[in-house]
Structure formats: structure tokens, C-alpha cells
Amino acid sequence: MRVEETQAAANYVMGHEDRELQRLMLQAKVYAPLTEGVLRGAGLKPGMRVLDVGCGVGDVSFLAAALVGPKGEVVGVDREPRVLACAQRRAEAQGLSQVRFRQSSLESLPVEGAFDAIVCRLVLMYQPDPLSFVRRMAEHLRPGGVMALHELELAAMGLTHPKLPLFSRVWGWMLPTCERLGIKLHMGLELASTLRRAGLVVDDGVVSGRLGVTPDSDAAQALVETVRTLLPHMERLGVALAMEVDIDTLAARLAAELRANDGVLVPSLMVGAWGHRPGPV
Numbered sequence: 397m398r399v400e401e402t403q404a405a406a407n408y409v410m411g412h413e414d415r416e417l418q419r420l421m422l423q424a425k426v427y428a429p430l431t432e433g434v435l436r437g438a439g440l441k442p443g444m445r446v447l448d449v450g451c452g453v454g455d456v457s458f459l460a461a462a463l464v465g466p467k468g469e470v471v472g473v474d475r476e477p478r479v480l481a482c483a484q485r486r487a488e489a490q491g492l493s494q495v496r497f498r499q500s501s502l503e504s505l506p507v508e509g510a511f512d513a514i515v516c517r518l519v520l521m522y523q524p525d526p527l528s529f530v531r532r533m534a535e536h537l538r539p540g541g542v543m544a545l546h547e548l549e550l551a552a553m554g555l556t557h558p559k560l561p562l563f564s565r566v567w568g569w570m571l572p573t574c575e576r577l578g579i580k581l582h583m584g585l586e587l588a589s590t591l592r593r594a595g596l597v598v599d600d601g602v603v604s605g606r607l608g609v610t611p612d613s614d615a616a617q618a619l620v621e622t623v624r625t626l627l628p629h630m631e632r633l634g635v636a637l638a639m640e641v642d643i644d645t646l647a648a649r650l651a652a653e654l655r656a657n658d659g660v661l662v663p664s665l666m667v668g669a670w671g672h673r674p675g676p677v
């Protein structure tokens with residue numbers, strides 16, 4: 397693999413501008429039922445203390461908060477102050493007193509009392525060394541505690557039925573861009589082995605995706621917003637020209653292609669895997 401921008405990936409290549417916060421929220425709407433299934437499968441239940449690593453604008457923390465209830469506690473951690481300000485506002489608007497947010501990188505987060513569960517979504521794929529990241533997260537887990545990971549399998553991205561040329565071109569721009577930015581294309585399918593190599597006992601996992609059943613579905617819009625975010629990188633890396641992507645008309649052109657072919661879109665496949673820390677409970 398040719399990785400030209402590992403450092404950029406380490407610094408979260410998608411940025412933290414307003415538009416990116418909106419993209420995260422749109423994407424979170426698409427993935428919410430899938431992630432909820434993973435958290436339930438991993439056994440999150442009322443009263444638990446949960447750490448959400450790389451919480452972004454808070455969507456996974458909110459899903460966890462609903463499962464642990466008012467007697468539980470969720471701590472969302474992110475190194476980026478802008479996303480946390482947004483997450484905090486959203487928690488207050490929902491009256492979620494069991495959630496709090498803390499600014500820190502995982503690497504500098506002190507281990508202060510073990511958590512019953514650690515959740516982490518769409519963070520590992522951006523890490524230069526996901527295994528070290530999972531090992532570090534595991535230090536915050538009590539023996540018997542569970543770690544639930546949810547990541548994209550980017551290499552399986554972009555299924556349409558029937559096969560549609562414009563959609564195929566979009567994947568043709570996205571995949572090499574992600575790869576050259578150092579984003580892990582196989583993070584989803586590497587979750588189980590990563591948990592195992594980090595010393596956890598893998599319990600189970602699921603693969604799931606949303607169907608974009610209408611041309612203007614959230615799934616289709618989230619795809620276009622991801623292209624928009626990656627466009628400057630696509631251009632700089634010589635993968636696509638702004639002119640051919642024509643980002644402001646891309647949504648309409650994709651929608652027209654889907655409609656004309658009575659097509660269906662599976663924009664991405666998500667893999668969830670969870671495992672527990674061995675040792676006396």
C-alpha cells in the first residue's frame with residue numbers, strides 16, 4: 397500500500413469544520429440502528445459505566461446513554477474541542493444527565509477507574525496503528541468488561557443493484573483516495589483479529605448496512621457529503637478533477653441514475669465486533 401499521508405490520517409483527515417460536523421450527524425443517522433444493535437449485542441445494560449473513545453459530536457454516546465439509563469454513566473472522549481462543544485449542546489438539549497464529555501486524546505487519557513464497557517465507532521480506520529490504539533483502550537476496561545467496535549469495511553463499499561456507472565466512478569475516486577491517505581480499507585474485517593491480538597476474548601460480531609431505497613435517502617446524501625469532504629484530497633492526489641466530480645450537481649446526477657434504473661444502493665458495510673477483557677470479574 398502506498399501511504400503518502402499517514403500523518404494526515406493521524407490528525408483526522410476529514411477535518412472539523414461545520415460542514416464536517418453536519419456530515420458526522422447525517423452519517424450517524426444512517427448508522428444509528430446498526431450501532432445500537434452492536435451495543436445491545438455487546439451487552440450494554442442499565443447502570444453500566446461506558447467510555448466512548450473518539451466520540452465526535454456524541455452520537456454513539458447518546459445511543460449508549462439510552463441503554464445504560466439514568467443510573468448509568470457515559471464518558472465521551474475526543475481530542476477535538478469543537479466537536480465536544482457540539483456534543484455537549486446536544487446532550488443538554490436531550491436532557492441526558494448521565495453523559496459527560498471530556499477533551500483528551502486517548503493516548504493522554506489517564507486511567508482513572510475501570511469502565512464496564514468501551515465503545516468506539518469509526519475511529520480505528522483513521523489510526524496509524526489500530527492495534528496499539530485498542531491495547532490502550534483496553535487499559536481502561538475492568539476485567540470482564542466489554543469492548544464494542546464498529547467500523548467500515550471500505551473495501552466492500554459501493555454496492556448498487558443494478559451496477560450503475562456513475563456510482564462506480566464515485567467508488568473509483570473514493571477508494572484510492574482513502575488508501576493513499578492511510579485510511580484502513582479493511583478495518584471492519586480486521587476488528588476481530590485486532591481485539592484478539594490486543595489480548596481480549598472475542599465474543600461475537602455482525603456485518604450490516606443500510607439500503608438507500610430512495611434517490612434522496614440519507615444514505616445517498618451521506619455518500620455525497622463524504623465525497624465533498626474528500627474532494628480536495630482527490631484533486632491534490634490526482635485521483636479526480638473537481639470538474640468531473642462536479643460536486644454541486646453530484647447528488648442530483650446520482651439520484652437520476654438511481655431513479656432511471658429503479659436501483660438500490662448499499663453505500664457501505666459496517667462491521668461490529670466485541671470482546672471482553674479476561675481476568676477475575
Ligand SMILES: C[S@@+](CC[C@H](N)C(=O)[O-])C[C@H]1O[C@@H](n2cnc3c(N)ncnc32)[C@H](O)[C@@H]1O
Pocket residue numbers: 408420424449450451452453454455456473474475476479500501502503516517518519522
Ligand atoms: C469519524 S469521527 C467519529 C465520531 C463518532 N465516533 C461517530 O461515530 O459519530 C472520528 C473522531 O475520532 C477522534 N479521534 C481520532 N483520533 C483520536 C485520538 N487519538 N484520541 C481521541 N480522539 C480521537 C476525532 O477527533 C474525531 O472526532
